[in-house]
Structure formats: structure tokens, C-alpha cells
Amino acid sequence: MSGFKLIKNCDVLTPLRVIRNGSILIQDESIQRVGQFGDSGIPPGTRVFNFRNKLAVPGFIDIHLHGAEGIEFTDSSPESIVTALKTHLRNGTTSLLPSLMTASHEQVLNTIKIFLDIEKDIPDIPEIIGINLEGPYISKEKRGVQRTQFIRRPSLTEMKEYIRVSKGSIKIVTVAPEIEGISDFIRFLTEQDIIPSAGHTNADFEQTQKAIESGVMLATHLFNAMRGIAHREPGAAGALLLNDEVYAEVVADGIHLHPSILSLIAKAKPLEKIILVTDATKFYGIRKGASYSKEGKLFGSNTELGLALKHMTQFTGIPFERIVRTVTINPAKLLKIENKKGLLKRGNDADIVILDKELNIKDIFVKGKRFSPSGNIFSSA
Numbered sequence: 299m300s301g302f303k304l305i306k307n308c309d310v311l312t313p314l315r316v317i318r319n320g321s322i323l324i325q326d327e328s329i330q331r332v333g334q335f336g337d338s339g340i341p342p343g344t345r346v347f348n349f350r351n352k353l354a355v356p357g358f359i360d361i362h363l364h365g366a367e368g369i370e371f372t373d374s375s376p377e378s379i380v381t382a383l384k385t386h387l388r389n390g391t392t393s394l395l396p397s398l399m400t401a402s403h404e405q406v407l408n409t410i411k412i413f414l415d416i417e418k419d420i421p422d423i424p425e426i427i428g429i430n431l432e433g434p435y436i437s438k439e440k441r442g443v444q445r446t447q448f449i450r451r452p453s454l455t456e457m458k459e460y461i462r463v464s465k466g467s468i469k470i471v472t473v474a475p476e477i478e479g480i481s482d483f484i485r486f487l488t489e490q491d492i493i494p495s496a497g498h499t500n501a502d503f504e505q506t507q508k509a510i511e512s513g514v515m516l517a518t519h520l521f522n523a524m525r526g527i528a529h530r531e532p533g534a535a536g537a538l539l540l541n542d543e544v545y546a547e548v549v550a551d552g553i554h555l556h557p558s559i560l561s562l563i564a565k566a567k568p569l570e571k572i573i574l575v576t577d578a579t580k581f582y583g584i585r586k587g588a589s590y591s592k593e594g595k596l597f598g599s600n601t602e603l604g605l606a607l608k609h610m611t612q613f614t615g616i617p618f619e620r621i622v623r624t625v626t627i628n629p630a631k632l633l634k635i636e637n638k639k640g641l642l643k644r645g646n647d648a649d650i651v652i653l654d655k656e657l658n659i660k661d662i663f664v665k666g667k668r669f670s671p672s673g674n675i676f677s678s679a
């Protein structure tokens with residue numbers, strides 16, 4: 299059988315442009331052609347998928363998630379992590395950065411090693427495009443549900459070991475800007491091509507601005523677990539929201555942020571810099587809505603990116619055609635992988651999500667392989 303597949307008759311959101319009644323030709327793992335070409339010139343033996351009245355968008359990229367299906371990544375086995383990852387794929391996430399919570403030195407090392415052990419060629423899972431460390435160099439006051447006993451001062455020695463053991467796969471590290479000596483640490487991360495993200499922080503406006511000047515490029519779930527905006531002290535949230543260069547992770551489950559705050563973010567932040575994340579907990583795929591700790595503290599969300607996109611459209615009034623970039627090209631640009639992911643163009647990986655007009659996921663292609671999002675059964679084709 300030829301390795302060609304043709305997706306046709308759908309509106310293609312690349313998402314930099316909209317192609318009405320467009321087609322995508324896939325060859326093996328990558329995109330060959332995108333445009334309005336129908337059947338013309340397609341190679342013999344091509345499998346044709348007629349997606350009339352549907353939308354084709356790039357596969358979603360989730361840069362912040364901790365688990366699913368009762369499984370929390372830290373300290374889990376490769377097999378159980380794979381189970382969790384499958385659930386994310388079923389919801390349209392075709393590539394992701396697993397995030398590790400604040401843990402002991404050994405636990406972090408161990409989990410990094412487990413992720414490296416997950417075989418690249420396991421079918422039916424999203425591509426793991428790196429690792430996100432949410433701590434341990436954060437604020438105790440704004441730790442959320444992260445464990446106090448493992449929060450520590452930034453250590454270059456420790457960080458260098460993580461980088462070495464991860465074989466360079468650490469892409470994002472969350473730090474609190476108020477920690478003494480953080481500027482040098484942020485500069486070190488930048489030199490290593492790791493994205494310093496400000497979060498779990500009680501930093502004030504000035505401290506956060508200083509961290510941005512040192513190299514902070516991202517806000518870890520903007521507004522959540524950070525000092526908020528007050529009219530005489532705009533706080534960490536104010537500094538991160540106001541700077542047009544800084545990307546902002548946003549948990550758009552309708553619980554972590556009031557709908558009006560989503561609207562405020564969309565008004566203040568260039569759309570190119572907003573990245574929706576799930577911050578998925580082990581309850582993702584089991585329960586709907588947010589998760590709460592035993593003490594009643596709100597933590598990560600169980601809302602899939604498709605629903606988060608719907609919320610953003612609903613609460614901000616920005617059309618879906620534009621909002622979809624917040625889970626595709628935006629995270630791809632942050633990670634500098636837009637020539638591989640997040641954009642439907644020739645040569646990129648054939649990671650594609652097909653949605654109906656109500657924005658329900660109907661089909662998923664990961665590197666050209668097709669999966670059914672329905673139920674737990676994955677029909678590879």
C-alpha cells in the first residue's frame with residue numbers, strides 16, 4: 299500500500315491562513331501538500347478521506363500536563379505513563395511536554411530517566427517533545443499543591459545534572475523571580491536553550507520585570523499560583539500580562555480563571571503569545587472540571603484542550619479560526635519547532651485534528667497514522 303493519504307473537502311486552518319474546501323496530501327509521516335487541489339495530481343493508491351463540512355487543524359501541542367487516568371507522571375512506570383498519554387492523544391493532543399512537579403532530587407532524576415525509556419516507536423501515543431520542570435525552585439507561599447519539603451534554592455550543580463541525564467530534553471523550567479540569585483540562574487537556563495518560566499511566585503511587579511529582563515519568556519499558568527494584580531501593586535501577574543514578548547500559559551477550564559479574566563488576557567496579551575494548557579492531573583480522563591486537594595486547594599485541570607478552545611472562543615468572542623493558534627503554532631514557536639509541528643505546511647509532521655462544526659474531535663492523525671478518538675479503542679490505519 300502506498301504511504302499516501304488525502305484529506306479533502308474540509309476547511310483547513312493552517313492556522314496562519316484559512317483554506318476553504320481545502321485538501322492535505324500526506325506522504326508517510328509528513329505533509330506533502332496543502333491547498334485547494336482536490337483529487338488532481340494525487341498519486342495512485344492514495345487513501346482518500348472525505349471530510350465534508352469538517353475543519354482540519356494542526357494536532358494540539360500541550361506544554362504543561364502531569365498525568366491522566368489515575369496516573370501521575372512522577373514515579374510512575376513507563377507502561378502506566380503510556381496509558382496516560384493515550385488519553386491525551388484521544389483528545390487531540392499529538393505532541394506534549396510532560397511536566398514534573400516539585401519532588402526530591404532522586405525522584406526528578408528517576409522520572410526524567412523513565413521518560414527517556416519510553417520508546418519512540420510505541421504506537422498510539424503523542425510525541426514526547428521534551429520535559430517541563432514545574433519547580434523545584436519556587437515560592438513556598440505560592441506552591442499550590444506542590445510539596446513544601448522539596449522546594450529548594452536554585453542549584454546550578456543540580457540543574458546541570460538534570461540537563462545531562464535528560465540528554466538535553468528539558469525545555470521549560472518554572473522559577474519564582476523573587477528567589478535570591480535567580481537572575482544568574484535564569485541566564486544559565488537561557489544559555490542552555492531552556493525556557494525560563496515565571497510561576498508559583500509571590501514576586502512583586504519589579505522583581506518579575508527584572509526576571510523578564512534576565513530572560514523569562516513564559517508565565518506558568520498566568521494568574522494561578524502567583525501574586526495577582528492590585529491597583530498599586532500590579533504583581534507578578536501584572537508584569538507577565540503586560541509584556542508583549544512574554545508567552546502566557548492559560549488554563550481555560552472556566553474554573554481556574556473567571557471568564558472575564560480570560561477576556562482580559564485576550565485583550566491585554568497579543569494572541570500570538572497565549573498558550574492554552576491543560577495542566578492535567580491524574581484525574582484527567584476520569585473526572586470533569588478541576589481537581590481539589592484534601593485541604594480544598596484548587597490544582598490542575600481535567601479539561602481537554604478542545605474544550606478549552608471552545609471556552610476561549612465563547613468567553614472572548616474571538617473566532618475559533620484565530621483562537622486555534624493558542625494550542626498549535628504558538629507553543630510550536632515558543633519551542634522553536636514550527637518547522638515540524640503546529641503548522642499545516644509542506645514538510646511538517648502530519649499531525650492533524652479533524653473537527654466538526656460544533657468543534658467536536660472526529661479524527662486524529664499523528665505523523666500520518668490515523669486514530670479514532672471515540673471510546674478507548676484506537677483503530678490504527
Ligand SMILES: [Zn+2]
Nearest residue numbers: 397432577598
Ligand atoms: Zn502544573
